Amino acid sequence: MAPGATIKAVLCVLWLLPFSSKDDGQELKDVAASFNIEYQKLAIPEFTLDYREYFNSIGTITAVERQHEFFTKYKSILRKINCSTVDSALYQHLDYEIAMGLTRTSLERSWLKNGAIMPGGGLYSLDDSNKQWYRFFVKKFCGMDIDPADIISVGRSEVERIKSILAKLSCEDTLSYRNAAEIKAHFEMVDSAARKNIYRLFPDIDLPKIYAMQWPDAGAFTPPGIYLNKEASGYPSDVFQFNFYNQVYLVRNIDWLYMHEAIPGHHLQSSYRETLKPASFQGHFNYPGTYEGWACYVEYLGKEIGLMRDTLQQAGHLKWELIRSVRLILDAGIHYYGWDKRSCEKLWKELLPGDLHYLAEREITRVTNWPAQALSYKIGAKKLTELREIAQSRGMSMKGFHKFILDHSYYPLEVITREFKRLN
């Protein structure tokens, strides 16, 4: 969590009590509604994964100034509401996005005034001595602040932890499927097992059928899988696509991938989200730290729901976790410390086993082009694990904890963390 976050929340109460109105709850809702209307009118380009598309989409200095004025105005309006008597999460969420908007527009303003030069090979080459751009991207994707040195430290400690477990598993993990029907049959078996047991850990919810299908246009740079909601994708049902490029699929990548993309990962999360009633402005923002963090976090609950029973599946999960951990190091390395491609390739080969070396090009390219996105999985999962440990120490049930997190699916981790800590 950001060092200043708690202080800001306290100040909010201390400073603003004299300005509070009689019905702050309604006033906050009204402010959120007008924020939403004015935000839409600004037509702010959607934040893209690829930083090059993002920089290309930055508007004119006039447009950016107008956005800055908008966020400044709402910062002032929000300060006049007594945050101790309103929906705390909603207040903090609005406050969070206003602060993010001000940070972004300040950075964009400077960038435009300094010639709007597109950085090549990542964010490091930006004229930005304090590396505020990278810190902004980190917060944008993680939903919370984290220092670049800590990102590398988390990555390295995770590499050590995972390697020590993998060393003890020692199994032949190259077994593969060559037929899509076999893969689908395996996923269906996993789906059936998961559905029988999820009630133990997760709130009751009517989970629609999810269809496992081959990724139609997968290529060498396609990730292992993806979840697609039927409304957004146009498919007849919610689907989970697996990458069967080259007609080879490693059996070790069944359980964790299913848990991540389907149940209790994205499919459960997405289905649960549909039961929530967010404020209109919340639909404009999304938080990879919250949803990818959740999907990554639940992969560690396999045994509790009848999955991850054999060493092959455990090894598959850990090997992918190893990749995610090295991505953390590369991300801060490329964008904050300015590592070149050759250094990244060397590090990849040093930290990962030989059968994963072929992924170096794909992964380094991804981390270079999508600053901070790769952090959202591990940083998000780590935060959720920390919160669960606190919950368990307080005697909260796993099911209760997961319900709390799912109830806050529309929020960034910074707000979730503060809200969680407010629970007694």
Place this chain on the structure above:
Amino acid sequence: MRSAILLFISLTLSVNLFAQKESVLKRRAFMGIQMEMLSDDLRNMTGYKEGDGVYVKGVVPGSSAEAAGIRKGDILVSVNEVKVKTPAEAVSAVGRSRGGDKFTYVLYRNGKQVNGSAVYKTFPVEKYADLQIEYTQVSSVNGLQRVILSSQKEKKKRPLVVFIGGIGCYSLDNPVDTTSSELQVINTLARNGFTCARIEKPGMGDNAGQGKLCSEIGFYEEAEGYIEAIKMLKKRNDIDSSNVYIIGHSMGGLMAPLVAARTNIKGIAAYGTIGSNMLEYLVKTRRTIAQAYGWKADETDSFIKDYCECAAWYFADKMSTEEVAKKKPDCKEYLSVFDLRSRKYNEELYNMNIPSEWMKFKGASLLMWGASDFIASEEDHRILADAVNSVNPGKAKFVKVPDSTHGMETAADFMTARTSPGPFNKNVVNTMLSWLREQQ
């Protein structure tokens, strides 16, 4: 990542059926559905086990498909009694239809056959708050060709910039996606006071069914379309005929001096073009292609040697790609880019002395190469700049644009340019704009 969405639009259509004799080119038809191949997975999900068709993933609002009642989740079986099995076949089935034409369709919805008919809506046009887009046409040896003009709305005489694209048979008329590099160049120049013209290649876009096919014509025949269009445009009152420029992208850079020789052009800006004979160009750029693939020195050497053999058989010995492939199977893939065009086109290209054509040009020249462009070579651009300056000192300028791919996108190096290029690199058009302003 989401699967690519295929738009049911006749953008790249090249159908040359019974050419209509029109003096005004009508806008083509717009079906407006997003499609996917009917895979076994989709058959299982939809329960549609028998017969062929394409899955409708989405319907574009305001399209003919929406008006005809076609819905997301339908399986489109035929259009105008032509059965469709792939999105490409569905695009072809729309064929050379025009807005206002009637069409029929057969589809399956929830296991039941639905037959319908409707009238095609016309293909959308580009619309911008600050630009005027005019759709006109020119008659050339290739038939009627669409000419699209982009300029600021205020009526006044303006300098003209004609954009000529690369080797492929593709349309420059795609209002559904205005993020293409070509359109970014055109719109930026238009917003800065130039009138920008695009001339559709024969058989492409609205030209479908109007005359010759892009894939069948020669290099010089293609040039005729640009020449006729420039001659026509120079007669307009709103064009400053003494202030006309060509921007040649890739193969358009070879076309530019040929067109300029017959149209009295003030300047040419070429990006990612060829400046030496075809065989030399191929050798140089196979090495940069190998770098983009990360091949080792020994693999690169074998690749270049193999490629040279294929190219020599094809160009010097005049063998067809099939004959060459019999001698060395890899040649089929290596030479596939030349199969995009006719034998005549490729032979004319091979026989051309490119520096000689540029040396005949008396106007100003800008030779731009993107530093991440592994398809074209830096040396070729320097060769052309030096060639022009050797006969017209100071007339040519070479500029290396950092982080720019062959497609004018952003990428830090050759490998990134191949695997994951970013969006349009604005430095390309900013370089063009600065140079154009210097010429005013």
